[in-house]
Amino acid sequence: MRSRILFNEPMSSHTSFRIGGPADVFVTPQNLKELKKIYHLCLNEELPFFLLGEGANSLVSDRGIRGIVIDLSLFSGSFFEPEKELFGVHCGMAASQASLAARYLALSGMEFLYSMPGSVGGSIWMNARCYGFSVSDILAAVELLDDNLQLRRLRVSPEEFGYKKSPFQSGNSIILKGFFHLAPGNKEQIKDKMDQYKQDRVEKGHFLFPCAGSIFKNNRDFGRPTGKVIDSLGLKGYKIGGAEISQSHANLIVNTGKSEAADVLKLIEFIEEKVYAAFGYKLEREILLIGEWSN
Numbered sequence: 001m002r003s004r005i006l007f008n009e010p011m012s013s014h015t016s017f018r019i020g021g022p023a024d025v026f027v028t029p030q031n032l033k034e035l036k037k038i039y040h041l042c043l044n045e046e047l048p049f050f051l052l053g054e055g056a057n058s059l060v061s062d063r064g065i066r067g068i069v070i071d072l073s074l075f076s077g078s079f080f081e082p083e084k085e086l087f088g089v090h091c092g093m094a095a096s097q098a099s100l101a102a103r104y105l106a107l108s109g110m111e112f113l114y115s116m117p118g119s120v121g122g123s124i125w126m127n128a129r130c131y132g133f134s135v136s137d138i139l140a141a142v143e144l145l146d147d148n149l150q151l152r153r154l155r156v157s158p159e160e161f162g163y164k165k166s167p168f169q170s171g172n173s174i175i176l177k178g179f180f181h182l183a184p185g186n187k188e189q190i191k192d193k194m195d196q197y198k199q200d201r202v203e204k205g206h207f208l209f210p211c212a213g214s215i216f217k218n219n220r221d222f223g224r225p226t227g228k229v230i231d232s233l234g235l236k237g238y239k240i241g242g243a244e245i246s247q248s249h250a251n252l253i254v255n256t257g258k259s260e261a262a263d264v265l266k267l268i269e270f271i272e273e274k275v276y277a278a279f280g281y282k283l284e285r286e287i288l289l290i291g292e293w294s295n
């Protein structure tokens with residue numbers, strides 16, 4: 001097997017939070033044949049496994065991950081299917097890079113993903129959303145490797161998705177490719193939109209410290225974004241260990257240097273308690289807790 005296989009690999013090197021203990025086994029398959037072998041082994045031997053995109057929505061515990069992490073980063077690249085008029089992207093490509101590739105083809109619709117951390121596979125799985133658009137708004141089909149090791153191309157429609165919810169969250173399938181419906185556009189206008197989105201993220205402090213984006217989902221019933229709810233309690237800058245509620249956006253927790261995953265979780269629970277006590281709102285977490293947690 002030519003795949004890279006690492007043992008006790010620190011997940012802090014593979015998450016946007018720069019936090020996370022060791023994965024027992026960390027495998028980076030080189031191609032589909034090798035991915036199938038590894039996936040088959042996991043399913044057959046009932047080995048726990050975690051599919052890793054860019055780790056941009058994942059908080060990995062300090063004790064790390066028992067089992068196998070399958071790193072999909074080498075499944076990269078994009079292409080255009082003229083007969084179906086769909087823009088295809090492999091799962092491991094950064095969503096932001098995919099958006100750039102679409103721009104080079106003068107295809108509009110993927111601008112909102114520019115400068116958002118995360119892979120295309122992870123963004124489909126999460127149904128990532130920003131600037132008024134969700135991935136499901138432009139997703140026409142996916143290619144999956146299902147748990148019978150069959151390759152399947154499935155057409156999808158927005159109704160199968162919800163706010164930050166995708167049908168793939170309830171299964172074991174590996175998303176190999178996404179096929180997107182994009183419209184012909186003007187390269188300069190596409191670039192302008194992308195620049196605006198990036199600038200907005202810069203102004204919100206997204207790239208100042210390692211983080212994993214919004215910790216909690218928004219909820220229409222709150223009448224305002226969750227960040228504003230947390231901010232109204234004066235919590236910006238509140239710190240536990242090395243984890244801090246971002247000074248620039250209250251729905252972000254940042255790793256100021258040496259934060260442990262436990263610090264971040266304590267801070268998450270602290271925010272949940274404060275918001276519940278003040279408003280009776282139960283916050284819903286967007287961040288995924290991955291690996292071995294004690295409770």
Ligand SMILES: Cc1cc2nc3c(=O)[nH]c(=O)nc-3n(C[C@H](O)[C@H](O)[C@H](O)COP(=O)(O)OP(=O)(O)OC[C@H]3O[C@@H](n4cnc5c(N)ncnc54)[C@H](O)[C@@H]3O)c2cc1C
Pocket residue numbers: 016050051052053054055056057058072091092116117118119120121122123124125126127128129130168173174175176206207211212213214288
């Ligand atoms: C600075 C910053 C800003 C952010 N802003 C936003 C934002 O505006 N909107 C938003 O929605 N999110 C945002 N996020 C969160 C994150 O970027 C998205 O959730 C992104 O889609 C996660 O992709 P990923 O590849 O990093 O997923 P990962 O964290 O690697 O994985 C997330 C989940 O997807 C699964 N998965 C990954 N790839 C596959 C695959 N190929 N097949 C099957 N399952 C897979 C994983 O197993 C895991 O369960 C932000 C994060 C950061 C750090």
